[in-house]
Amino acid sequence: MSHPDICIAGAGIVGLSLALELHGRGMRVAVLDRGEPLAEASTAAAGMLAAHDPENPPELLPLSELSLSLYPDFLERLFDLSGLQVPFHTSTTLQALPPGHHELARHVPVLAPEALSLLLPGLTPGDHRFLLLSEQSLDPRELAPALLAAVRSTPIELRTHTPIRILRSNDDSVEIHTAADVLHASRFIDCTGAWGFTSTLPSHLRVSPRKGQMLAVALPPSLPLHLVLRTPEIYIVPRTNNATAVRAIIGATVESAGFDKTIYPADIARLRALASQLLPPIADAPELETWAGLRPSTLDNLPLLGPVPGSTNHYVATGHFRNGILLAPATARVMAQLIAGERPSVNLAPFSPLRPPRPQQ
Ligand SMILES: Cc1cc2nc3c(=O)[nH]c(=O)nc-3n(C[C@H](O)[C@H](O)[C@H](O)COP(=O)(O)OP(=O)(O)OC[C@H]3O[C@@H](n4cnc5c(N)ncnc54)[C@H](O)[C@@H]3O)c2cc1C
Numbered sequence: 001m002s003h004p005d006i007c008i009a010g011a012g013i014v015g016l017s018l019a020l021e022l023h024g025r026g027m028r029v030a031v032l033d034r035g036e037p038l039a040e041a042s043t044a045a046a047g048m049l050a051a052h053d054p055e056n057p058p059e060l061l062p063l064s065e066l067s068l069s070l071y072p073d074f075l076e077r078l079f080d081l082s083g084l085q086v087p088f089h090t091s092t093t094l095q096a097l098p099p100g101h102h103e104l105a106r107h108v109p110v111l112a113p114e115a116l117s118l119l120l121p122g123l124t125p126g127d128h129r130f131l132l133l134s135e136q137s138l139d140p141r142e143l144a145p146a147l148l149a150a151v152r153s154t155p156i157e158l159r160t161h162t163p164i165r166i167l168r169s170n171d172d173s174v175e176i177h178t179a180a181d182v183l184h185a186s187r188f189i190d191c192t193g194a195w196g197f198t199s200t201l202p203s204h205l206r207v208s209p210r211k212g213q214m215l216a217v218a219l220p221p222s223l224p225l226h227l228v229l230r231t232p233e234i235y236i237v238p239r240t241n242n243a244t245a246v247r248a249i250i251g252a253t254v255e256s257a258g259f260d261k262t263i264y265p266a267d268i269a270r271l272r273a274l275a276s277q278l279l280p281p282i283a284d285a286p287e288l289e290t291w292a293g294l295r296p297s298t299l300d301n302l303p304l305l306g307p308v309p310g311s312t313n314h315y316v317a318t319g320h321f322r323n324g325i326l327l328a329p330a331t332a333r334v335m336a337q338l339i340a341g342e343r344p345s346v347n348l349a350p351f352s353p354l355r356p357p358r359p360q361q
Contacts (some may be wrong), residue, residue, distance in 0.1 A: 004030040004157065006339070007176050007185035009164045011037035013140070013328045014317055015191030016147050019156050020077070021332035025340060029156045030185065032178065034163035034195075037151075038144040041193055041324060044212065044293020045140045046237045046249050048093070048228055049326045052133050054101040055232065056323065057301050059350035064323065066346050067330030071136075074329040075146075082149035086142050089240045093135040094120060096128035096231035104131060122223060124278060128231055137228055137237055140325055164197060169314045187339060190308075190316045193324075194259070194294040198316050200308050204357040207304070207319050209259055209294035213267050214251035217285035225279070234274040236282070247288055250275045254295075254322075261292040297321045300358050305335060305351040315339070316353050 006022050008015045011033035019029045031037075049071065050056070051064035075086050094116075097104065108131040116123060116130055151158060159178075166177040167188060174188040190198045196207030216239075219225055225238040225245045235252070238245040250271050268290050276283035298304060298319040308314045317335050320327050334344040349355070 004028045004183070004185045006030070006187050006189060007032065007174065007183055008189045008191055009033075009176075009197050010191035010193055010195075010318075011158060011160070012040055012191060012193050013038065013042035013143070013147065013324055014193070014320060014331055015189075016151050017074070017328040017332040018189065018191060018317060018335050019151060020081075020147075020154070021336040022339065023154050023156050025336055030159065030183065031151070031156060032159045032162045032164055032176070032183075034161070036160055037148055037158065041293045041295055043140050043144050044214070044291055045325045046137070046214065046235060046251050047089075047140045047143070047325055048137045048230070048235065048237060049135060050093070050230070050323065051326060052095075052104065052135065053230070054095070054098055054104045059302055060323065060327075062346040063303075063330050063334070063351070064326060066333070067327050070329035070333060078143075078146040078150045081153045082146045084142075084146035084149055086138055086146050088136040088138050090137045090226065090228050090238060091134065093133045093137075093228040093230055094123075094130045095133050096125075096130055098232040108133065120225070120227065120229070122279060122281065123229070124280060126277065135228065138325075139239055143325070164192075167197075167314065169311050172313070174313050187313045187315065189335065189339075190314070191318060193318055193320075194296040196296065196318060198308055198314070200310065200314075201304070201316070201353055202309065202357075204299055205304060205353060205355070207296050207298055208256070210297040210321065211255040211257045211260065211292055211294055212252035213255075213263055213271070213290065213292045214249060215268050215271060215290045216247050216249050216288040217272070217282060218288055219245050219248050220281050220285055223279060223281045223285075229278060231278070234271065234278070236275050236279065248282070248285075250282070259294065261294065263290045263292050295321050296324070303327065303331070303351050304353045305331060305348055306338060306353050308353050
């Protein structure tokens, strides 16, 4: 494609979902990734659609709820294009109230011990007070092949192993320099996740990597886990096979370690120990896998969605931190609306790349 309407940098869940949305509106789209598509944060994630996690910034709620409402159609569209079904593995979450968080408990009752042991026999709640949330989770490693096959079924141009090096933006187009050539597009959207390609953002809005280490264990038959268990320290997310819970993802560390993705046995052991305090059989569950990924984070934990300062054709859609899987469908929708000159479905002011620093920053 010599002159696409839109060039997207980054083939993670954000870049590819947005590419599909823009293609659906009749635009010619090219996506360039420095490596393989969906090989970074988007397949390292646990896959919780945690719109009502009490630790999310309150400003995120309208975008999160929009995304939840779009998820069924998003998955249906992937199925139509790819033939691959992406199932939800769970539909409820036992959420421990973080200390000092009383707001959620005003809307959702704290579970009595009897109710808790009916929901999850074998749970040792300690001092935690748990609530039951309606919240789904999916497996990002099932979502990724469906999203990729969906993109590949369209004329969207996907170039892998093509890092974008330099961007030159003028009034009516953008020049995108790779090692091999120069691409011209009407608009450029930075979806490079933790790598944050855009250097013209104010310093308080720069994106940085926050490392997350995780492990997966085989679930013993004595532990039929059918919901997500989440406390401020740890989450345990079951993956099912024909409705039987077979493995559990345990996560995750949140670290500032640059772009290092080393897995440290001591950190993995600590995650397992925290999970075992809640569900003792996890102490001896066979380890299946460990991995680490890099979340794109901002200082205020809110994404960056919109045009960058001083440019009319250079946009960013990144900084989704712990919620990029949840927020991908809504991000694609509102970014496409912005680019088409329509009013976005939710107020994007909290996510503006022009927002001022918060008082504590
Ligand atoms: C351990 C862990 C657990 C998580 N759990 C959840 C969860 O349960 N629920 C949830 O909603 N979210 C979760 N997340 C967060 C979620 O994974 C991220 O917010 C989301 O994947 C970000 O997607 P992205 O497309 O912005 O980034 P990525 O998937 O990282 O994609 C960015 C892409 O940009 C490419 N790129 C970088 N620089 C360049 C360049 N110069 N040129 C071209 N391409 C470039 C990279 O190669 C990469 O493919 C978790 C993350 C981690 C690490």
